[in-house]
Amino acid sequence: MHMNLAIDATRNKSGGAIVHIINILKYFNPEKHSINEIHLWSYEKLLNQIPDYPWLVKHCPNSLKKSIVNQLSWQYFSLPKELKKNNCTLLFSVDAGSVCRFRPYITMSRDMLSFEKKEFNRYSFSFSWLRLYLLKYVQLSSFKNSIATIFLTHYAKNKISQYHKINYDNIVINHGISDEFRINKINKLNLIKEEEIILTYVSNADLYKHNWNIIEAVHRIRKEHSLNVKLQLIGSEEGNAKALLKIDEVINKFDLKKKFIYRTSKVNHPQLVTYLENTDIFVFASTCENMPNTLIEGMSTSLPVVCSNYGPMPEIIQDAAIFFDPENVSSIKNALYEMIVNDDLRLKLAHKSNLLSKQFSWERCSNETFEFISNTMKKIEE
Structure with a gap:
């Protein structure tokens, strides 16, 4: 039995979401x-990054080039008609x-900020x-009306289940x-004797990323232990904007002469x-985090990881990191110093x-995703 699957990737704007759809x-x-056949709806820039597979039909409606109101209107009124038209x-x-x-549809849980009260209130x-x-x-509403949901971590599933009863396939x-x-x-064998020690944190500026606390923790290590640690x-x-301001303020306070902080805008892989x-x-x-993609990328490099103890991070990296409380500068400083x-x-x-990182493969992710989708489609046809 062969069936046509539709994928709505019109909101895949973040790096992790883009990489996910390309690789599955x-x-x-x-x-x-x-x-x-797979019929994929998305915007032109993303569709151009995906090869022209013989089983893939790409759709790029003009409404996706317009305002968010036009995009949501198209998704609500027009997309269902296009799905039926393409069987x-x-x-x-x-x-x-x-x-x-x-209807019917499977949804994927990708966002967590809306479901973390403390983070939400920031x-x-x-x-x-x-x-x-x-x-x-x-x-x-999307979870309620779906026939199945794909979660990225058990943490996300458990957190969302506090707001919505998950009594269907997932x-x-x-x-x-x-x-x-x-x-x-x-990795270097005797790190503390190196002329400089380089720490790297890959993240945009946001209120739940705590870049400013990392900066202060590194400043304390440099001051208290006379180590040439750079970040x-x-x-x-x-x-x-508010997070960018906090980062600028702490840099002006602790590294006005730019001796140990190096910053960039977004970079490619x-x-x-x-x-x-x-x-x-x-x-x-x-x-x-819902699924900490940057963390698993760091794990795969063979670098030692000093990690937040919040959210799904302990689930992902298990006991293979030194953990800290990102809101506590002393906790961060102690974890970094211990690792050094x-x-x-x-x-x-x-x-x-x-x-641990070897279990996170796109081939596995793709196979599990489409096996789950295929089994769901078979149930529909029965």
């Missing part, structure tokens, strides 16, 4: 999953923020707060890692790999996290 299609096998059996919405009325009295508030109820499928990050970094904040020159190749310790300080001075532990954790 890359490893898709139409014969294995009994799917005749699609099932819609896979890769973002639970969809307002499409087509944006109080702002447009971002209003957007997250509305998005929360759009997503809850599965947890982690994202994968692009092979370019598997660089097998050779690369990759991607931190872009993001939330090859550039990021270059930065990671010249890194000694990988830092991850977010307090809100404890050579045996640092090398052991780097090896362990690299081994």
Whole structure:
């Protein structure tokens, strides 16, 4: 039995969402999953990054080039008609923020900010707060009306289940890692004796990323232990205005002469790999994630990881990191210092996290995703 699958990727704007759709299609096998055609709706820039597979039909409606109101109107009124016109059996919405009325559909949980009360309240009295508030109820409606949901972590599933009873088919499928990050970094044996020690934190500027606390923690290590520790904040020159201001303030306070802080805007994967190749310790300080893609990329490089103890991070990296509280500068400082001075532990954790990273593959993610979709489609046809 062969069926047509529709995928709505019109809201895939973040890096992780883009990489996800590109790679699950890359490893898709139409014969294995009994799917005749996949009809993909998205914007031109994303569609141009996806090869022209013989089983893939790309759709790029003009409404996606217009305002968000036009985009949502198209998704609500026009997309269901287009799905029926193309004889699609099932819609896979890769973002639970969809307002499409087509039935039946599978949705994917991708956003967590709307469901983390503490994180949500960081944006109080702002447009971002209003957007997250509305998005929360759009997503809850999407979960309610779907016939199945794909979660990226058990943490996300458990958190969302506090707002919505999950009494239908669901599965947890982690994202994968692009092979370019598997660089097998050779770690230094006696790090504390090096002329300089390079820490790297890959993140845009946002209120739940806590870049400013990492900066202060590094300043304290330099001051208290006379170590030439330097911090690369990759991607931190872009993001939330309030977070950017907090980063600027703490840099002006602790590194006005720019001795140990280096910042960039968003970089592409090859550039990021270059930065990671010249890194000694990988830092991850977010307090809100659904699937921490940047963390698993860091794990795959063979670098030692110092990591936030919030959200799904312990689920992903397990016991292969030194954890800290991203909101507590002393906690961050102590974790970083321990990783610098404890050579045996640092090398052991780097090896362990690299081994764990091997389970995060795009081929596995694709196979599990389309197997789940295919089984759901078969149930519809029965």
